[in-house]
Amino acid sequence: xxxxxxxxxxxxxxxxxxxxxxxxxxxxxxxxxxxxxxxxxxxxxxxxxxxxxxxxxxxxxxxxxxxxxxxxxxxxxxxxxxxxxxxxxxxxxxxxxxxxxxxxxxxxxxxxxxxxxxxxxxxxxxxxxxxxxxxxxxxxxxxxxxxxxxxxxxxxxxxxxxxxxxxxxxxxxxxxxxxxxxxxxxxxxxxxxxxxxxxxxxxxxxxxxxxxxxxxxxxxxxxxxxxxxxxxxxxxxxxxxxxxxxxxxxxxxxxxxxxxx
Amino acid sequence: xxxxxxxxxxxxxxxxxxxxxxxxxxxxxxxxxxxxxxxxxxxxxxxxxxxxxxxxxxxxxxxxxxxxxxxxxxxxxxxxxxxxxxxxxxxxxxxxxxxxxxxxxxxxxxxxxxxxxxxxxxxxxxxxxxxxxxxxxxxxxxxxxxxxxxxxxxxxxxxxxxxxxxxxxxxxxxxxxxxxxxxxxxxxxxxxxxxxxxxxxxxxxxxxxxxxxxxxxxxxxxxxxxxxxxxxxxxxxxxxxxxxxxxxxxxxxxxxxxxxxxxxxxxxxxxxxxxxxxxxxxxxxxxxxxxxxxxxxxxxxxxxxxxxxxxxxxxxxxxxxxxxxxxxxxxxxxxxxxxxxxxxxxxxxxxxxxxxxxxxxxxxxxxxxxxxxxxxxxxxxxxxxxxxxxxxxxxxxxxxxx
Numbered sequence: 293x294x295x296x297x298x299x300x301x302x303x304x305x306x307x308x309x310x311x312x313x314x315x316x317x318x319x320x321x322x323x324x325x326x327x328x329x330x331x332x333x334x335x336x337x338x339x340x341x342x343x344x345x346x347x348x349x350x351x352x353x354x355x356x357x358x359x360x361x362x363x364x365x366x367x368x369x370x371x372x373x374x375x376x377x378x379x380x381x382x383x384x385x386x387x388x389x390x391x392x393x394x395x396x397x398x399x400x401x402x403x404x405x406x407x408x409x410x411x412x413x414x415x416x417x418x419x420x421x422x423x424x425x426x427x428x429x430x431x432x433x434x435x436x437x438x439x440x441x442x443x444x445x446x447x448x449x450x451x452x453x454x455x456x457x458x459x460x461x462x463x464x465x466x467x468x469x470x471x472x473x474x475x476x477x478x479x480x481x482x483x484x485x486x487x488x489x490x491x492x493x494x495x496x497x498x499x500x501x502x503x504x505x506x507x508x509x510x511x512x513x514x515x516x517x518x519x520x521x522x523x524x525x526x527x528x529x530x531x532x533x534x535x536x537x538x539x540x541x542x543x544x545x546x547x548x549x550x551x552x553x
Numbered sequence: 554x555x556x557x558x559x560x561x562x563x564x565x566x567x568x569x570x571x572x573x574x575x576x577x578x579x580x581x582x583x584x585x586x587x588x589x590x591x592x593x594x595x596x597x598x599x600x601x602x603x604x605x606x607x608x609x610x611x612x613x614x615x616x617x618x619x620x621x622x623x624x625x626x627x628x629x630x631x632x633x634x635x636x637x638x639x640x641x642x643x644x645x646x647x648x649x650x651x652x653x654x655x656x657x658x659x660x661x662x663x664x665x666x667x668x669x670x671x672x673x674x675x676x677x678x679x680x681x682x683x684x685x686x687x688x689x690x691x692x693x694x695x696x697x698x699x700x701x702x703x704x705x706x707x708x709x710x711x712x713x714x715x716x717x718x719x720x721x722x723x724x725x726x727x728x729x730x731x732x733x734x735x736x737x738x739x740x741x742x743x744x745x746x747x748x749x750x751x752x753x754x755x756x757x758x759x760x761x762x763x764x765x766x767x768x769x770x771x772x773x774x775x776x777x778x779x780x781x782x783x784x785x786x787x788x789x790x791x792x793x794x795x796x797x798x799x800x801x802x803x804x805x806x807x808x809x810x811x812x813x814x815x816x817x818x819x820x821x822x823x824x825x826x827x828x829x830x831x832x833x834x835x836x837x838x839x840x841x842x843x844x845x846x847x848x849x850x851x852x853x854x855x856x857x858x859x860x861x862x863x864x865x866x867x868x869x870x871x872x873x874x875x876x877x878x879x880x881x882x883x884x885x886x887x888x889x890x891x892x893x894x895x896x897x898x899x900x901x902x903x904x905x906x907x908x909x910x911x912x913x914x915x916x917x918x919x920x921x922x923x924x925x926x927x928x929x930x931x932x933x934x935x936x937x938x939x940x941x942x943x944x945x946x947x948x949x950x951x952x953x954x955x
Contacts, residue, residue, distance in 0.1 A: 355766045357936075374769050375555050382766045388759030393567055404559045405767045449763070 305332040308378065308457055308488045309354065314363035316349055323349050325512035327363070331505075336483055337490045338499045338520075341509035342540040347492050348385050350509070351459055355382060367457065379406070381455030383463055385492075387446050391435035395426070395445055398434060399452060406453040413452065420448040424474065440471060447475060451482060458482060460491035464498065476501065496532040508539055515539050556768045560776030561783075568747070568784055577743060578788050582795045589799060611651035611679070613669075614641045615687075618658040623691040630687065642668050654684045723906070728817050730827035731904035737831055737896060739792065740785045741838060741866065746859065747784075748839050751777050752846030752935060753855050761935075770936040774928075778839050826903050826913055833920040834896035838866065840927035841893075847934040865893040873901065880907040890916055892923035 309331035316324040323346045331337040341347045352358045354365045356372045365371060368378045390398050396417055403413025421427040424444045429437060434445065447463060463479065464472045476498065483489050483502075493499060499506060499520065506523055508516040516523045516539070520532070527535045568574050614635040615627055627634060635641040641653040645668045652669035665688070669680040693701045702708055714721045755761055755773075764773060804811070845858045869876075869888045876885055876898060889898040889912055899916050902908040908916075 352762075357762065357765050372766075374767070380766065382763060384762035384766075386759045386762055388761065388763060390567065390760060391758055392571075397567075401559070401563045402763075402767065405556050446763075 305330070307331060308333045308368060309337075309490065310364065310366040310369070311350070311354065312364040312366075314350065314353065314365055315361045316346065316353060316358065317361045322512060324353075327509070327512070327514060329507050329514060329517055331488060331490050333488050334483075334486060335488060335504040336479075336502045337488075338503035338506035339490055339492045339509070340494075340499065340506055340536070341492075345509045346512055347509055348461060351382075351461060351492075355380075355459070375407075378457055379453055379455040381450040381453070381458045381487075383447060383450040383458075383460040385461040387443060389434045389442065389445070392433055394431050394433055395421070395437070396430040399445065399449055402449040403452045406455075408453055416452050417448065420452065423478070424448065440467060443467065444471070444475070447478070451478070454482070454485070454487070456487055458487050458489045458491070460489065462492055462494070464493065464495060472498075494536075496536060499532055508535075510539055555772060557772050557776050557779075560768065560773055561780050564751070564777055564780035565783060568780070574784075578791045581743070581792050585792075585796060586799065589803070593803070611683075613652035613654060613680075613683070614644070614650055615654050615656070616641065617656045619656045619660050620658070621660070621691050622656060622687060623694050626687050626690055626694075630683070645669060652680050652683075654680075654687075656688065722818065725816070726818050726820065726823075726906060727904045729819050730823040730900075733827040733831040734897070734900040734904055736789060737834060737900060738867075739789060740835065741863075743788055744781055744785050745838070745842060745863065746856075748777075748781055748842040749846050749855050749859050750852050751781070752843050753849070753852040755935075756847070757851065765936065770932050774843055774932050774935060777843070778836070781839065782835070823903055823906070826908075826917070827900060829917055830896065830899045830903065830920065833917065833924050834900070837892065837920060837924040837927055838862070838896070840924060840931040844927060844931035844934050847931065862893070867897060869894050869897045869901075872898075876902050876907070877905060886912070890919055892919055895920055 307330035311330070312328050314324055314327045315322070327346075327350065339347050339350070349358065353360045354367065354372065367376070367380070370377075372380070390401075393401075396414065399417035399420070400410060400413045403416060404410055406413075408416065418427065418430065421430055426437075426441060426444060429441065434442060437445065443466065447460075450458065450460070458479070460479070464475055467475060472495075479489060479491075480502065489502075491502075503520055505519050506517070507514050508523070516526055516535075518526075523535065524530065524532070527538065530538065610631075613630075613632050615622065615632055616635050616638055624634075635653070638655055641650075641655075644650045645653050648670065651672075652667065655666040655668075657663035657665070665684055667680050667684055669677070671677065672679070692704070696704070714723065752774075755764065841862055842859065845855050845862070846852075849855045849858065872884070872888065875882060879885060880902060885898065885902075888894045889902060889908070895916055899908065899912075899920075903913070
């Protein structure tokens with residue numbers, strides 16, 4: 293039994309995120325039919341699904357960017373609002389920056405927006421840049437950085453104020469194995485320090501390595517939900533890769549068929 | 554507003570760090586300086602050239618049927634008189650003399666005729682200059698100085714007008730409230746595009762999602778608007794300070810009129826109305842530009858809409874004479890009360906003093922409602938529309954979805 297399983301069984305689960313009968317329509321199109329799940333304090337929660345299954349929509353609704361058609365989406369027992377009682381770090385799917393500004397200026401700015409004093413925000417930014425070996429780029433404009441370097445900066449912005457809840461939408465997308473390992477280590481460190489982590493990924497080895505519990509979203513409802521072990525058991529102990537292919541394989545074939553037509 | 558100060562500081566500093574801001578900021582005063590310099594040197598060289606031209610020596614003949622030309626002056630210019638017009642013209646065409654001036658007996662209905670050898674575009678003017686000078690000096694020699702002054706239209710007039718028992722200067726009354734009109738024009742011309750790009754930039758940078766989970770859209774938009782106002786005043790200072798210094802130091806050299814700023818009338822009511830119209834108009838147009846920036850996917854596409862807004866905003870300037878001469882006409886009333894065209898007519902008519910109390914109250918109310926509605930829509934569009942990175946978003950879609 294590994295450390296993360298011990299953590300779940302030895303503490304009373306207290307949800308930091310609670311989603312209850314969430315439904316989301318865009319015009320006549322229903323993206324989420326009826327979705328309910330909890331994310332417990334201190335756990336790493338994997339939010340899985342094929343492209344277009346509604347994961348990002350769910351997160352945007354949870355964070356108040358979209359207004360849900362119906363249902364309850366709470367962070368810390370109430371809908372998310374700014375300023376929030378819970379320190380949130382959100383790494384969106386769409387990576388965005390003030391590209392004409394320097395790395396240190398942008399990191400300091402977001403640190404300040406998250407409630408840090410300017411000096412502290414700058415100190416923390418420099419500490420992070422040292423950690424990810426980008427300190428020499430501190431005064432470089434962001435548009436001069438490579439895609440991978442920009443992603444590291446984006447993660448730095450997300451965690452600069454040591455958030456209690458990290459919501460990461462494909463945090464390691466596009467990374468080489470070395471940098472992926474570095475970022476996974478950073479995420480794990482935050483989890484060990486007490487942060488709850490909810491993340492979207494298509495990398496099943498990351499799910500195996502990090503997640504306490506997962507949810508598989510398909511056709512706007514939860515196809516599977518529980519601990520990694522429980523979900524595997526539900527699928528006759530298949531690997532997560534095989535489970536993913538089993539659940540979403542026919543969907544991809546259908547997409548391909550539609551494309552060919 | 555939570556984090557407003559941080560947004561404000563960031564927006565101001567990142568604009569001040571841009572080369573484009575300084576190029577725009579400095580280009581205007583430099584342009585004005587260059588124009589002043591060109592006018593100054595052009596005046597000097599034209600004056601010198603004109604004097605040189607008149608003083609240039611050339612041989613000429615005169616026939617005076619008007620009887621006004623002073624014979625002494627003909628001698629002073631070493632010219633000769635001719636009683637044969639055709640022979641004198643032939644002498645000019647044969648190159649025997651440089652010019653021949655014929656003064657007809659009826660100067661009111663006939664023109665002075667000048668026949669002369671071609672001397673180049675600029676130097677050809679010397680012939681008319683000399684012919685005119687001889688005629689003017691001849692007339693001045695037989696009239697008294699006052700008659701000469703009247704004839705030369707060099708008499709000064711001093712009008713003193715009274716309104717409500719007090720002296721009144723209509724032109725000076727315009728200055729204080731009119732400053733807001735000038736300020737509005739400068740702000741929109743120099744900063745309109747920046748207002749637009751400040752939101753399209755957020756969209757093109759795809760930074761919206763992380764921003765909207767960190768601060769409220771309202772805080773960001775207000776931070777942007779306030780920072781633009783501060784930067785705009787900074788820009789105005791960059792323009793005004795060198796202009797004032799240049800005026801104080803060089804107004805004599807540039808033949809600019811003397812302004813006595815100490816006795817400019819300050820009508821607190823009109824100044825207050827101008828300030829209110831200015832603020833509401835600025836908020837309304839800023840909201841409009843933010844809304845456009847949020848609704849379209851790229852700055853390039855936004856510029857098309859920006860052009861339309863500018864035409865509506867500054868189109869009324871082409872009807873300036875109407876605002877003065879026919880303030881009660883329907884077209885003037887429409888332009889004054891239609892929100893998108895209202896700022897310029899309201900500011901202008903308030904400055905010249907023909908904005909009625911009814912129009913003032915109605916116009917300000919319309920501007921206030923428009924500013925609030927447009928800003929609300931702009932913030933909503935920014936909040937929801939800005940996530941549509943590649944599509945143009947309609948109001949219907951935004952309000953339907955959410």
